[in-house]
Amino acid sequence: MSKKAHMLPANGHRIQGMSSESFLDTSSILNELNLKGDEYFMDAGCGDGHIAIEALKLINQGKVFALDVYAPSVDDLIALKEKENLENLIPIQSDIAEHVDLDDDTLNVILMVNVFHGFKARRVIDEAIEELKRIIKPGGKIAIMDYKKQEVKNGPPYVVRSSPEEIEEFFNKHDLSMTYLNNEIGEDIPEGKSHFLIIFEKGA
Numbered sequence: 001m002s003k004k005a006h007m008l009p010a011n012g013h014r015i016q017g018m019s020s021e022s023f024l025d026t027s028s029i030l031n032e033l034n035l036k037g038d039e040y041f042m043d044a045g046c047g048d049g050h051i052a053i054e055a056l057k058l059i060n061q062g063k064v065f066a067l068d069v070y071a072p073s074v075d076d077l078i079a080l081k082e083k084e085n086l087e088n089l090i091p092i093q094s095d096i097a098e099h100v101d102l103d104d105d106t107l108n109v110i111l112m113v114n115v116f117h118g119f120k121a122r123r124v125i126d127e128a129i130e131e132l133k134r135i136i137k138p139g140g141k142i143a144i145m146d147y148k149k150q151e152v153k154n155g156p157p158y159v160v161r162s163s164p165e166e167i168e169e170f171f172n173k174h175d176l177s178m179t180y181l182n183n184e185i186g187e188d189i190p191e192g193k194s195h196f197l198i199i200f201e202k203g204a
């Protein structure tokens with residue numbers, strides 16, 4: 001298989017950037033969140049939506065919001081929702097660093113996989129965190145999974161990567177506290193594991 005073919009999402013949906021479906025295990029990521037099934041859950045920066053689609057299997061009494069700034073990805077999820085009658089899938093097109101079209105305190109859990117480094121590249125970290133904080137309920141969780149800050153062959157450039165400690169500092173500035181860190185998750189690479197997953201909570 002060519003490298004390009006390997007990067008195309010298996011579900012054929014359009015994506016800007018790279019789907020993590022071929023190199024990260026979606027079920028083990030969702031397992032980290034201990035979902036009960038009645039949450040308002042958001043896959044933020046959902047791309048091809050494979051994580052949101054997997055989350056639908058776990059969330060039978062809540063809703064799964066699949067948000068991306070790239071309209072074609074969202075259009076493909078709207079088409080899937082209509083075709084398969086997925087009532088609790090809610091695709092949304094918005095830029096997290098500007099405005100998400102949801103009321104304050106709407107969500108129980110937000111997951112962002114391989115998205116945070118893009119905020120660093122655009123220098124919109126504070127704007128993005130403030131908007132995530134606005135839409136999460138008090139007591140809700142914001143989970144960030146991203147590439148470890150190391151010089152390795154695959155993934156984004158070193159300069160746009162953040163360590164969990166740096167991310168904790170960014171979130172603490174917005175009064176969001178870290179409640180969980182898994183420093184060893186993701187793909188097995190020669191240097192160890194490729195990713196970390198860190199969770200923050202909005203106080204009640």
Ligand SMILES: C[S@@+](CC[C@H](N)C(=O)[O-])C[C@H]1O[C@@H](n2cnc3c(N)ncnc32)[C@H](O)[C@@H]1O
Pocket residue numbers: 015016017018019020021044045046047048067068069070073094095096097112113114115118119
């Ligand atoms: C590398 S892809 C990862 C997609 C998916 N989370 C995955 O793991 O396969 C990053 C995604 O984040 C989206 N994205 C980047 N910045 C965003 C923003 N400010 N608001 C909403 N989506 C954003 C991109 O359009 C893209 O779909």
